[in-house]
Amino acid sequence: MVPYTYAVASHSRANPDAVYAALTCAATWPLWSPIDAAAIADGGDPEGQQKVGDTRIFRTGRVISRETIVELITHRRFVYENLSGPFRSYRGTVELTPATQGGTDITWSGSFEPKLRFSGRFWRWYLTRFMQRMADGLAAYASDTRSRTGSK
Template sequence: MPYTYAVTSHSPAKPEAVFTVLLRAATWPSWSPIDSAEIEGGGDPDLPQEVGDVRVFRTGRATARENIVELLADRRFGYENAGGPFRSYRGTVELAETPQGGTDITWSATFEPKLPLSGPFWRWYLTRFMQRMADGLAAYADTAPTPGVA
């Protein structure tokens, strides 16, 4: 049975700035609970990633491998979690410029855990963890130097 979550946050930064931060794995430990980030195969985490790149994130003793599956410039960042406690996991970060300025960030996912009956726990945990991710992204994007963004 698939489960979902969705969290939102608002950044004073423009969508281009938020998207630029999302594309650079090296920034993630600066604004999220993630301890370290690298690109599988030795890619440069300071450069923008592309569809097909696999990022490896470490938080404490946990390791997550995420494959970038969709990029829509300044609007959508899609990824799939490879392995871990999930049979399937498809996450999306949607960016929407607001009329008053800045960007609304919606971070959501649909997932199916491997362990039966663990879905409610994972929805509870991921909702809280990803709210921290969205809030950190929103704040960081407003203050970070973003190459190529005015």
């Protein structure tokens, strides 16, 4: 089966450092996304910078997902794989690019293979909308954080 894909984009007034800081701190995710709660598996600190291999546990409503960080390029890229849910495989990538007009362009994309046959188009539709909310929330949160702290 060929994997399905999605891609969404957003823009933040904050620089890539501020966007990356929010993205890599699991504790902030419930503040800027539809996710209700976040934790690090094995009791890791959700406030600190994460590293490749860390597994995050997110709860949205009654749905719990486990995601492992598989690649980090400081201030540029965050890549994770979902270890649970309705997918045989799922890999998400968040790219941060300094924007020519200032701030950061955020591209959140993913590829996945659903467990249930014929559900791929539904999941692409759903994930495109959900991840747009994620990207927009991240962009706004980083911009607001920049405003509160006086960062450039």
